[in-house]
Amino acid sequence: MKRLLIGITAFLAAAVALAQGNPTPTQPAAPDTQSGYVSNMPDFGPVPEFANESWLNTDVPLRLSNLRGKVVLLDMWTFECINCIHITPYVESWYTKYADQGLVVIGNHYPEFSAEHDIANIRKALPDLGITYAVTQDNDGATWAAWANHYWPTIYLIDKQGHLRYTHIGEGGYDSSEAAIQDLLKETYTAPAEASAAPDAPKLHYLNPTTSVNVRASAGIDSNVIGSIEPGESFVIRSEENGWYRIGYNDGDGFVSGDLVTVKDEPTI
DSSP states (O other), X not given: OTTTTHHHHHHHHHXXXXXXXXOOOOSOOOOOOSSOOOOOSOOOOBOOOOOOOEEESOSSOOOGGGOTTSEEEEEEEOTTOHXXXXXXXXXXXXXXXXXXXXXXXXXXXOOSSGGGGXXXXXHHHHHHHTOOSEEEEOTTOHHHHHTTOOSSSEEEEEOTTSBEEEEEESSOOHHHHHHHHHHHHHSOOOOOGGGXXXXXXXXXXXXXXXXXXXXXXXXXXXXXXXXXXXXXXXXXXXXXXXXXXEEEETTEEEEEEGGGEEEEXXXXX
């Protein structure tokens, strides 16, 4: 039912975007960092922080607090949604075109069907769909719920201050969405003095596999293999037990050997 409503909601969202006076797309230009430019797009205030633990296409679990000064496009999607599939080439093209100007794209994968809960299936879908930007697993729907999201796909644009500035539901509206990206990239950003992480600031404890690593049901080489994690992925560490790390894996816990992963800490602001 949610997907059947997409056509109507996309039309309404496009109408709202036009009413808000989103600028007409032009050729990409370097962001203006000198004139103090501020877009006339509405500011809907601060957005919820991510708490997602499992990430693909990125060596670091992303947190919005560490992305100040960047424009973030958040795409609420799932890989079997046909409407999501249709918008993916546009999202990927924006990522390719504007990443070096400060655009970060995050695909929040919230599953509808059982097969979409399995990270192995998501992993396979990414190259099949041509997705190279960061994707995070949201099996429990925590991020979906925090954003009070209702539809696949929905894209949100978050400005350099971490505020929501633009929303589009469903397919279409590609020119308006791209123009909004361009406009937000032009905004001037000056980091507040307190933005630097203090020495005692909380740290994000995570791991990266150095090769294809088996994920086991419990901490031990004789435990059943329930899947794998792969290079280019990152996972928040939940705990450590006798040289094994416990991570979130699909809808539960998984354990990986500390001998096969690199452990890092990322300060959070």
